[in-house]
Amino acid sequence: MAEKYRDHARILGIDPSTTGFGFAVLEGNNRLVDWGLATLYSKDDEELLVRIDTLVRQYTPTAIALEDVTGRKKGVRNIRRLAQVRAYMEQRGIRCVLVSRADIRFALGLAEFATKHAVAERLATAFEELACLLPPPRRPWQSEDRRMNVFDALGVVYGCQGIRRFAKMNRPGIVGGSQS
Amino acid sequence: MSTAPSTHHQRHEKAPLFFLNCGVRCSLNMTIVPLTTYLKTYRKRTGLTHEEMAFLLGSMSGTSVSRHENAQRLPILRTALMYEVILDATVSELYEGLFAEMQEAVCARARGLCASLERQKRTLTVQKKIALLQAIIGKEVAQEGK
Numbered sequence: 001m002a003e004k005y006r007d008h009a010r011i012l013g014i015d016p017s018t019t020g021f022g023f024a025v026l027e028g029n030n031r032l033v034d035w036g037l038a039t040l041y042s043k044d045d046e047e048l049l050v051r052i053d054t055l056v057r058q059y060t061p062t063a064i065a066l067e068d069v070t071g072r073k074k075g076v077r078n079i080r081r082l083a084q085v086r087a088y089m090e091q092r093g094i095r096c097v098l099v100s101r102a103d104i105r106f107a108l109g110l111a112e113f114a115t116k117h118a119v120a121e122r123l124a125t126a127f128e129e130l131a132c133l134l135p136p137p138r139r140p141w142q143s144e145d146r147r148m149n150v151f152d153a154l155g156v157v158y159g160c161q162g163i164r165r166f167a168k169m170n171r172p173g174i175v176g177g178s179q180s
Numbered sequence: 181m182s183t184a185p186s187t188h189h190q191r192h193e194k195a196p197l198f199f200l201n202c203g204v205r206c207s208l209n210m211t212i213v214p215l216t217t218y219l220k221t222y223r224k225r226t227g228l229t230h231e232e233m234a235f236l237l238g239s240m241s242g243t244s245v246s247r248h249e250n251a252q253r254l255p256i257l258r259t260a261l262m263y264e265v266i267l268d269a270t271v272s273e274l275y276e277g278l279f280a281e282m283q284e285a286v287c288a289r290a291r292g293l294c295a296s297l298e299r300q301k302r303t304l305t306v307q308k309k310i311a312l313l314q315a316i317i318g319k320e321v322a323q324e325g326k
Contacts, residue, residue, distance in 0.1 A: 008212045009212060010212050027212070028212065031221070032221070033215065033218065033220075033221050034220060034221060034224070035224070058250065059215065060212075060213070062212060129224065129225045132227065
């Protein structure tokens, strides 16, 4: 058993929003184990940590992937929640990996300025089970569809896996999995 | 000098930074224990709800399905086979962690039994049993190598 699952990682991606959070669990061999949206009913952040703790106990992830919001415009509550999740996980001894937007787009082979919808579309193609969740492109006057949280969470996990794959190669000058 | 760099060039400029980042942030290669059950994964892929699944299983509630998915309860053989029919995956795929655990336990016992049989007189029956036990042990080794 040990041999079969060597070098595999089970990564939980979390993407908090104002009303809840999206999550996705991906196993090393690109198996999407679970995904979904959780709604938080209280405004305090304790509920968020309790809900994430349930997921952690259920899936025992190797690491938690979160979005790297350094230098980006984000809501105060969102930044606070990300910091709290990170602090809580580190307190529990679970490693947190911060994944930037560029890492996600790089892992998916998209241009650096690709839209969120393009990222979601690419993920829906890679993981057919998510195709039914893909919302239509957002219009400028519309607020973002809640379902995008799932794609954001999966994006950070996929970006994290991309970083792992890239780190495994351990050779500089290799871009997108092929030698330059 | 050239003006705006192309996307291709931007990628190549980005790569070393990306590489430096991953060197700092990532060493996640480790062995994971498979989940006891992947029922939830397979069910969600089909898009069925707990209640719909319970209906297909007959005389069960959505709560029971949820308990099976969270590995709080193990289904009886009849229900497990029904899961196999509905989700189009073998029971060993649906209960991957449990299967791996059982396989390991059986292999450990097979090694013990094989060792004791090898000390006995080599009749045709004993040889047949040893061959079977070695196949069981070999099966696990082959799966590990995959």
